[in-house]
Amino acid sequence: MSLDEAVRRFLDTKPDSGSPRLPIGERRSIINQGSDRLFGMFGEPVAAVYAEDDVEVTRAGGPLRARVYRPSDATGLPLHVFLHGGGFWLGSVDERVNEAMCRQRCRDAGCVVVAVEYRLAPEHPFPAPVEDCYAALRWAVEHAREIGADPAVVSIGGVSAGANLAAAVALLARDRGGPALCLQVLEVPPLDLTLDTMRASGVGGGYGITVDEMRLCADLYLRSPADARDPLASPLLAGEVAGLPPARIQCAQFDPLRLDGERYAQRLRAAEVPVALHVYPGAVHGALALTGTWPPARTWHRDVVASLREGHTNRATHVAHPQ
Structure with a gap:
């Protein structure tokens, strides 16, 4: 199957990761500005929701910023924690593409969304971003009623590196005794940072991400090659996946990370986790960012919204009517 013209134009326009000779901060600024330009060309902006407020997440080691999106002044709404992508060293809740995703999911799924500004590598390598995201999840649940949410109906999700972090946080929540999650939404997830699965995918270069580019991200994120085998860095390699929340995994056909998602789905199913x-x-x-120019990208987001609605409803029903 060949690529649609809109997808091909996106790939032809997408900038690379910048010169490694530049300071990390300068590279981030250039690439983040490029991300916003790309979204302006290919994405569909989403109007602001009822309330959008930056909050301070208290955690050991210092505060983190998060952005809370509320669809209305209602209370007791489902709660969704969102983790942005960016290869562990890029990205922000301020990016236009992330803003649009959070607004749409907040509005259309009728849930409170908490988008986390976790610390980035290499200044803050693994496992700092995982711990940041777990701390933000705990904060969101503890403060749920203050932000109009139900602390018993909670999901987590992320895109790309954010999906890796979401899967890792789901493992942490299971192993540390909570918070309980009703759903994990993993979009184009890199789940094996040894990159063995990515190499085995059979998907070549020219599709927006390569093994070499993912190696750059892993090298910046991990303290040493040995970290790649830690389940919190590579959830696909976790020794046990039973007891994890149901998962919605969305992959792209022409993505060398597709096999990561497929293999994780197989492991979860084998452990009787709904997937x-x-x-x-x-x-x-x-x-998934091409919402203004490629209709399947809009379908992608509608499917996420549907999975959030279903997952939140199932949990709410279970809580209201325990067996």
Whole structure:
């Protein structure tokens, strides 16, 4: 299957990761500005929701910033924690693409969304970002009623590196005794930072992300190569995945990380964890951002919204009517 013209134009326009000779901060600024330009060309902006407020997440080691999106002044709404992508060293809740995703999911799924500004590598390598995201999840649950949410109906999700972190936080929540999660939404997830699974995917270069680019991200994120085998860095390699929350995993056909998601879905199913896996035909790693120019990207987001609604409803029903 060949790529649609809108996807091909996106790949032809997408900038690379910048010169490694530049300071990290300067590279981040250039790439983040490029991300906003790309979204302006290919994405569909979403109007602000009822309330959007930056809050301070208290945690050991200093505060973190998070942005809380509320669809209305209602209380007791489902709670969704969102983790942005960016290869562990890029990205922000301020990026236009992340803003649009959070607004849409908040509005259309009728939930409170907490987007986390976790610390970035290499200044803050593994496992600092994982611990940041877990701390933000705990904060969101502890302060749920203050932000109009139900602390008993909670999901987590992320895109790309954010999906890796979401899967890791789900493992931590299970192993540390909570918070209880009703759903994990993993979009184009890199789940094996040894990159062995990515190399085995059979998907070549020219589709928005390569093994070499992912190696750069892993090298910046991990303290040493040995970290790549830690389950919190590579959830696919976790010794036990039973007891994890149900998962929605969305992968792109032309993404060398697709096999990560497929293999994780297999492992979860084997452990009797409910999984919905969908591979989107004609999509590449960044195609979910093409909401203004490529209709399947809008379908992608509608599917996430539907999974959030279903997962939140199932949990709310279970809580209201215990067996």
